[in-house]
Amino acid sequence: MGEAGKKKVIIDTDPGIDDAMAIFVALNSPEIEVIGLTTIYGNVYTTLATRNALHLLEVAGRCDVPVAEGSHVTLMKTTKLRIASFVHGTDGLGNQNFLPPNGQPIGQSAPSFLVEQANLYPGEVTVVALGPLTNLALAIEEDPDFPKKVGQIVILGGAFWVNGNVNPATEANIFGDPEAADVVFTCGADILAIGINITHQVILKDADLEKIEKSNSKFAQYLCKILGLYFSYHREAYHINGVYLHDPTTVIAAINPSLLTYTEGVVRVQTSGITRGLTVFDNTTKRYAEMTPWTGKPKIKVAVTVDSPAVVQLVMDRLINT
Numbered sequence: 382m383g384e385a386g387k388k389k390v391i392i393d394t395d396p397g398i399d400d401a402m403a404i405f406v407a408l409n410s411p412e413i414e415v416i417g418l419t420t421i422y423g424n425v426y427t428t429l430a431t432r433n434a435l436h437l438l439e440v441a442g443r444c445d446v447p448v449a450e451g452s453h454v455t456l457m458k459t460t461k462l463r464i465a466s467f468v469h470g471t472d473g474l475g476n477q478n479f480l481p482p483n484g485q486p487i488g489q490s491a492p493s494f495l496v497e498q499a500n501l502y503p504g505e506v507t508v509v510a511l512g513p514l515t516n517l518a519l520a521i522e523e524d525p526d527f528p529k530k531v532g533q534i535v536i537l538g539g540a541f542w543v544n545g546n547v548n549p550a551t552e553a554n555i556f557g558d559p560e561a562a563d564v565v566f567t568c569g570a571d572i573l574a575i576g577i578n579i580t581h582q583v584i585l586k587d588a589d590l591e592k593i594e595k596s597n598s599k600f601a602q603y604l605c606k607i608l609g610l611y612f613s614y615h616r617e618a619y620h621i622n623g624v625y626l627h628d629p630t631t632v633i634a635a636i637n638p639s640l641l642t643y644t645e646g647v648v649r650v651q652t653s654g655i656t657r658g659l660t661v662f663d664n665t666t667k668r669y670a671e672m673t674p675w676t677g678k679p680k681i682k683v684a685v686t687v688d689s690p691a692v693v694q695l696v697m698d699r700l701i702n703t
């Protein structure tokens with residue numbers, strides 16, 4: 382049943398510790414109605430992403446939210462995937478080995494679910510994409526009018542004007558399926574890309590974790606169990622006493638875009654060579670002498686600044702006050 386006045390949101394997710402935080406923030410945000418989760422590989426394989434999505438909905442007491450399983454392979458049908466279990470644990474949720482969920486995904490595939498919902502509520506569905514963009518590229522393949530029917534796509538992906546987190550060139554979600562990312566970025570939909578140039582400014586610190594530990598909220602209690610591994614990974618890999626809030630920041634961008642600023646231009650994705658997965662932004666101010674692969678492609682919004690304290694505060698509020 383639709384909830385009047387609320388933005389309808391589908392979260393495409395590969396849970397994932399920061400995905401768990403993002404899903405909880407979304408479920409506890411009165412501005413939006415989460416109408417479904419779709420799953421994808423990235424932090425874990427897709428089968429485990431589906432299991433974790435169902436599990437997180439059970440933890441939240443929200444088994445009414447449908448889960449549609451997504452692609453197990455890239456757009457080019459590659460089965461050789463890069464899975465970030467070294468960031469999230471082999472179970473994707475901090476190596477806690479929770480009991481399997483009771484729920485089941487719906488029969489429909491993630492791309493079909495995305496197409497169906499965009500047709501049901503034209504212009505009204507926001508897709509928050511937290512993993513590689515395969516499901517969205519497949520939705521566009523299934524229905525070429527999907528970009529016109531979807532409301533907005535808010536993407537956690539890319540490293541704009543900064544180094545990547547997989548290698549100096551590329552960010553993990555884009556690296557996961559560069560061909561899909563190039564299809565999505567150039568599809569003509571209203572797209573807001575949140576790259577790690579933004580999310581590396583939004584850090585949940587040790588002191589925030591202590592506040593979460595003291596909270597009695599069910600989300601906070603649960604997150605205490607899974608956040609330890611994420612903190613130790615960041616200490617080791619980035620030498621920081623805190624964790625980057627990649628996925629929660631992206632959900633906040635869908636809820637309250639005024640906490641970020643953005644610029645507009647054309648984004649293409651490098652699909653070969655040592656820079657495979659690189660996101661290259663054309664600000665479209667230069668009139669190049671020749672046609673380029675960017676020429677005539679639709680512009681997207683790319684976030685350039687973020688009010689980090691406000692985002693962290695909002696994430697904390699939504700996790701602690703339940």
Ligand SMILES: O=c1[nH]cnc2c1ncn2[C@@H]1O[C@H](CO)[C@@H](O)[C@H]1O
Nearest residue numbers: 397399465468546547552553554627
């Ligand atoms: O070092 C890393 N390698 C691969 N994936 C990472 C790393 N750090 C974070 N993430 C995961 O990739 C997305 C953001 O790029 C987030 O989902 C984050 O959890």
